[in-house]
Amino acid sequence: MSIKFDAIIVGAGPAGLTAAQRLASKGLKVLVVERGRKPGSKNVYGGRIYAHVLDKLYPEYVKEAPVERWVRKERISFLTEDSGTTIEFETNNVEHKSFTASLSDFTEWLGKKAEAAGAVIISESPVDSLVVKEGTVVGIRSGNDEVYGDVVISAEGINRLVLERSGLAPKLEPQMVGVGVKEVIKLGRKVINDRFNVDDDEGVAWAIAGFSTHYVPGGAFIYTNKDEITLGLVIYLGHGSKVDVPVYDMVEEFRLHPFINRLIKDGQLLEYSGHLTPIMGLNASPPSLYGNGYLVVGDAAGFLLHGGIIIRGVDFAIESGRVAADAIIKIHEEGGKYDGSSLSLYGNMLEESFVMKELRAFRNAHRALDEPRLYNDYAKFINAFLKRYFDVDGTPRKIFSTFKETKGNLTILDMMRDMTKVVTNL
Amino acid sequence: MSMERKIPIEERLNSNAWDVDERPHIRIKDPDQCRKCDSKPCLYLCPARCYTPGSNGTVLFSHEGCVECGTCRVVCPNDAIEWNYPRSGYGVQFRFG
Numbered sequence: 001m002s003i004k005f006d007a008i009i010v011g012a013g014p015a016g017l018t019a020a021q022r023l024a025s026k027g028l029k030v031l032v033v034e035r036g037r038k039p040g041s042k043n044v045y046g047g048r049i050y051a052h053v054l055d056k057l058y059p060e061y062v063k064e065a066p067v068e069r070w071v072r073k074e075r076i077s078f079l080t081e082d083s084g085t086t087i088e089f090e091t092n093n094v095e096h097k098s099f100t101a102s103l104s105d106f107t108e109w110l111g112k113k114a115e116a117a118g119a120v121i122i123s124e125s126p127v128d129s130l131v132v133k134e135g136t137v138v139g140i141r142s143g144n145d146e147v148y149g150d151v152v153i154s155a156e157g158i159n160r161l162v163l164e165r166s167g168l169a170p171k172l173e174p175q176m177v178g179v180g181v182k183e184v185i186k187l188g189r190k191v192i193n194d195r196f197n198v199d200d201d202e203g204v205a206w207a208i209a210g211f212s213t214h215y216v217p218g219g220a221f222i223y224t225n226k227d228e229i230t231l232g233l234v235i236y237l238g239h240g241s242k243v244d245v246p247v248y249d250m251v252e253e254f255r256l257h258p259f260i261n262r263l264i265k266d267g268q269l270l271e272y273s274g275h276l277t278p279i280m281g282l283n284a285s286p287p288s289l290y291g292n293g294y295l296v297v298g299d300a301a302g303f304l305l306h307g308g309i310i311i312r313g314v315d316f317a318i319e320s321g322r323v324a325a326d327a328i329i330k331i332h333e334e335g336g337k338y339d340g341s342s343l344s345l346y347g348n349m350l351e352e353s354f355v356m357k358e359l360r361a362f363r364n365a366h367r368a369l370d371e372p373r374l375y376n377d378y379a380k381f382i383n384a385f386l387k388r389y390f391d392v393d394g395t396p397r398k399i400f401s402t403f404k405e406t407k408g409n410l411t412i413l414d415m416m417r418d419m420t421k422v423v424t425n426l
Numbered sequence: 427m428s429m430e431r432k433i434p435i436e437e438r439l440n441s442n443a444w445d446v447d448e449r450p451h452i453r454i455k456d457p458d459q460c461r462k463c464d465s466k467p468c469l470y471l472c473p474a475r476c477y478t479p480g481s482n483g484t485v486l487f488s489h490e491g492c493v494e495c496g497t498c499r500v501v502c503p504n505d506a507i508e509w510n511y512p513r514s515g516y517g518v519q520f521r522f523g
Contacts, residue, residue: 124515274473
């Protein structure tokens with residue numbers, strides 16, 4: 001192939017496709033190279049997208065995008081083998097906040113947007129490496145083909161082999177990521193409405209800690225789509241040595257927990273997936289987010305805000321793709337010299353956007369979330385406490401005596417220390 | 427398939443859309459490393475049970491069923507895994523993601 005593109009994008013996910021759509025709409029010649037059959041066929045996530053960024057960039061999404069349900073209920077649970085404690089928040093104001101979606105569908109939709117703007121998407125082509133000449137990235141290599149572009153955007157996702165092979169990112173360390181496993185289970189719209197007590201277009205987002213991961217740091221999730229639910233868990237790989245059953249069995253034990261199993265009775269499994277997810281935010285970023293001839297967006301850049309209960313990847317991916325495109329458009333208009341110093345514009349514009357503002361605010365979140373007690377001692381304690389407290393048998397149950405009886409190995413000092421960590425870092 | 431029981435991982439993987447390449451995209455570089463490896467995190471953390479215990483402490487690998495997550499290469503303490511994405515268009519095709 002001898003055509004030269006203004007920009008080449010590695011990976012047709014939310015970040016890459018947003019960059020592609022924006023660049024193409026300004027008349028740049030854009031190529032997106034994707035390893036899957038079509039955009040979305042290798043993407044996996046938990047289940048929900050925060051919509052604020054779409055209101056700005058794709059305002060037509062409300063009518064067009066494959067939205068499943070608008071999240072109306074947020075649930076947080078601590079689960080043990082025989083008990084569960086849940087906080088449920090419900091609101092009437094659900095429009096434009098967050099929605100559940102199938103990421104494969106949603107990404108495919110973004111792909112159509114990019115193509116409609118004029119971007120070229122080549123699927124079934126895994127990029128093997130970047131073509132680097134005299135210290136500058138000048139293109140990509142896929143099999144025997146080399147394709148050249150003025151600038152290359154790595155939007156390859158968290159398993160960033162291309163950046164690693166080019167020496168632009170170190171090998172991922174276990175503590176930087178979690179492994180997610182997920183099941184998509186068909187129940188039918190009416191069954192979901194009844195069992196989760198929601199109307200047709202309203203959904204539930206549910207985070208579950210404790211037994212769901214066998215008390216190992218990580219968490220489980222359930223989201224309601226229109227006709228399916230998605231159910232899964234994430235294990236922080238820095239704590240991977242603590243799992244006592246394989247993750248593919250763990251997710252089944254969670255699904256078969258009596259409180260969960262009754263919600264998915266007579267369901268039908270439609271898909272089983274697994275994926276890595278960044279859990280350390282900017283601490284998992286490559287040493288540089290841009291350099292001579294390239295820049296990095298989305299998960300590959302570590303742009304995922306993991307705040308324990310709130311997990312946001314797609315909105316950060318989309319916004320970083322938008323920022324990358326805007327930086328490139330400006331440089332293109334000024335003559336198109338994409339060296340590290342001109343691309344620092346991307347870094348500066350990121351700082352101005354919510355991407356860096358929010359990720360910097362949560363840069364130490366992992367310090368709180370890495371505390372094993374959160375997933376173990378506290379999950380057990382809160383359930384033991386309430387179980388004892390409500391177990392009326394004619395002996396006095398005052399709060400403090402019940403607390404002392406059920407706190408297990410937790411000390412008041414631990415609790416104060418952990419509370420401080422949570423409050424200061426999250 | 428009834429969901430009132432643990433569904434074997436092989437059966438769960440069968441619910442996916444696949445186009446499996448005959449040529450493995452992942453390879454254990456040095457089986458001797460696995461024999462010496464005490465923790466063998468791949469056995470517990472691969473979501474697709476691609477890694478199974480062999481005889482004499484070895485680890486057997488099958489790329490069929492691989493969901494291409496990359497966990498094995500991150501957790502392998504001996505860097506004993508050569509990891510590539512499948513060739514063009516092959517591998518798992520997620521319909522939901």
